[in-house]
Amino acid sequence: MTATEIAKLHFFAAMSQAHAEGVDSDSTCRALLSLVVGKYLETRPVPDVQSELRFVADNCDPETDFMFMRP
Template sequence: MSATEIAKRHFLAAVEEAEAAGLGHDSVCRSLLGLVVSKYLETRNVSDVQSELRFVAENCDPGTDFMFMRP
């Protein structure tokens, strides 16, 4: 099992649980993002975490290729 498969399974369970509790997926996504950032900060410096988040934010459009994927 890959890291992505493990994360996806737990993410989907958290979203389902939040929605069942009437919280909606937005609040659980925000909470999970905060937990990810906190975990990153245990072993990475702030500028590195910011860089990671910036990369994800700048490349989150599913209709756009990543720069490194273009010929």
């Protein structure tokens, strides 16, 4: 199983449990993101984590190609 498959499995389980318990999906996503950032900070400096998050934020539009992709 790949890292992506493991992450998807647990993400969808968390979202399903949140829905079943009436917890807002935005709050659940925010809590998961906070846990990811906390884990990153255990082994990476703050500027590196900020750079990682900035890259994800800058490239989150599914309608836009990554700037390093060829046409």
